Amino acid sequence: MKHTLKIVIAPDSFKGSLSAFEAAKAIEKGVKKARPDAETVLVPVADGGEGTLDSLVSATDGRKVQVNVKGPLRKIVQAEYGVLGDEKTCVIEMASASGLCLIEPSQLNPFITTTYGTGELIKKALDNGFRKFILAIGGSATNDGGAGMLQALGMKLLDADGQSIRFGGGALRELAQIDASEFDTRIAESEFLIASDVQNPLVGRHGASYVFGPQKGATLEMVDQLDQNLEHYADLVEKLTGIRLHEMPGAGAAGGIGGAFQAFFPSEMRRGIDIVVEYTGLKEKLIGAECVFTGEGQIDFQTASGKTPMGVAQEAKKHGIPVFALAGSIGQGIDILYEHGITSVHSIVNGPMALEEAMNRGAELLEQTAEQVIRTYFGYRV
Secondary structure (H helix, E strand, C coil), X not given: CCCCCXXXXXXXCECCCEXXXXXXXXXXXXXXXXXXXXXXXXXXXXXXXXXXXXXXXXXXXXXXXXXXXXXXXXXXXXXEEEECCCCXXXXXXXXXXXXXXXXXXXXXXXXXXXXXXXXXXXXXXXXXXXXXXXXXXXXXXXXXXXXXXXXHCCCEEECCCCCECCCCHHHHHHCCEEEXXXXXXXXXXXXXXXXXCCCCCCCCCCCHXXXXXXXXXXXXXXXXXXXXXXXXXXXXXXXXXXXXXXXXXXXXXXXXXXXXXXHHCCEEEECHHHHHHHHHCHHHHHCCCCEEEEEEEEECHHHHHCCHHHHHHHHHHHCCCCEEEEEEEECCCHHHHHHHCCCEEEECCCCCCCHHHHHHCHHHHHHHHHHHHHHXXXXXXX
């Protein structure tokens, strides 16, 4: 009986160039050029950030639902949530409603950006009957501790005069009372799996404002104020719930929305790549594979902290399957990756070229590199 040559292709997106699915298709073309007889299994993956929704919907033959919500600057944007193939699980990418990708760099301002739209997405999904959620909270433009999301779901955040506070991390200093009497009761009937690799606490030098505020447009002065505001907010959350978010690991994720989930939702936080590996069925799809391709735009020592290539490699290592990682650029410290299951790392840039050219030619370069890797790997058999 002839042995089937099975090759699993499980890349993340190459940001600014190719989606994870497009990257997988390009790698497949290269593999087929070298080995037309190969059975290719495409598993586009993500690590809990942008692209997670597409990865899970694609892997489970699910669907997407378009929803108009308030964006991070309160302008209406078209966001979406995913429905997995089981028709029971809803996937929400925070970035779709409250992401950096929705704001021009010159407009970034965590004093005023809000998570309200993320709350609207959850509310719409609740309205449509969903009670099981996966939340991917990477790529946020916000630092409001999830206050906007809570407001969209009926929580009253009131100032000293009993009026609703304004949106944004800058307004939390006005908060005098949290009134949960009209908080959506369906939240308690639901379960929320939060995809996040961030272990930062809510406040302090390692908290949301100091570590992530600058990339969202915060100056040093703003960072100090935002941190004080989140501490004030956390004091009031503790007074209401008895839950102390200040030093809680993960509470600082996505500008503090991690803390809002920990305090007010039936939720569990897990590493994004672990959730994606589970829901895409990657473990099962690896069985019997000869080798695996993974990759993303940049691979360096940070990849070992739970990014897609690392998660794929760790699963493949359990089966003793070699893993080839393809990257647009290779940074420092990749030696550590070899200890965790990555066999070799390959740059797809095959000559001097500008970044723009490399990104425009991403599919072509991935295809070429994948073909050469397969020719090298199987050379002794051909």
